[in-house]
Amino acid sequence: MEVLGARLRAIIGDLPQDDATRAAGHLETANERLTAAMRESVGQAGTVHIAAAHQHLDRALTSLKLVADRLDDYLVAIGVATVGKADNETLATVPIESPRDRTRADWWNERINHISDGDATADRSEVPLTRLFSELVDLAGRGDRDGYRARLLAAGPVNGVKLSGLSWPMIRTLSVDVLKRPVLTSDDESLTRVSRDAVRKLLPKLPDGVMLAQLRGANSLPHDRAAASDDDSPRAGGPHPADAAAVGPVLVSALLRAREQTRKES
Secondary structure, eight states: OOHHHHHHHHHHHHSTHHHHHHHHHHHHHHHHHHHHHHHHHHSSSSHHHHHHHHHHHHHHHHHHHHHHHHHHHHHHHOOOOOOOGGGGGOOOOSSSHHHHHHHHHHHHHHHHHHHOOOOOOOOOOOOHHHHHHHHHHOOOOOOOOHHHHHHHHHHHHHHHHHHHHHHHHHHHHHHHHHHHHHHHOHHHHHHHHHHHHHHHOOOOTTOHHHHHHHHHHHHOOOOGGGOOOOTOOSSTTTTOOHHHHHHHHHHHHHHHHHHHHHHHHH
């Protein structure tokens, strides 16, 4: 029995949780850099692929933790000492919320509340990025500002800043569908006209230039980054990362509605 216990403890110790956790950290760093690059360029960054890889890793880490926990529970059930608490035997686990996460969440919460003109809090509730995006588009379509704000707050900054990677390709496709041709710089008024009311309703304190900058950036057109900035932007001359993330699903929802109207009129 002791031999069995020793072997199971060795199996637990060999589970690649440390490697998977480090890989997740590298992916997060890569996503942050790509998100910054996307704000600097009119080109499309690979944040969607990074987000997908991060989701796979999250699932792998959850599965590894579950396996380790069940093996440990089995050792308890058969009366064999569980994994020791010595430093070299402590299992690596995925942190739920580190002090750094809380600091990051603070700036995210403050900014989301500011641009949505609210003062709310929400428990963290992370879901797959694509599901988060779909939920936000649905809430935006219903004009539910409180629900939209709460969902962004619950998502937190780690997933929240990835939303632009999903928004931009859809904004580009929908803009072409609405106009029935490639987007030109002369289409600013046409696109902002169909988006303005939805943005004002859900994000009434969003800086004036953010909506147009996102519409132009998603369509690979030159855009004035400075016009999308304000005093709270962490980087001079650029939009606040929460602004770009929050407005994306609203623009997608507005353009979906405009596309349906265009089809009805055809």
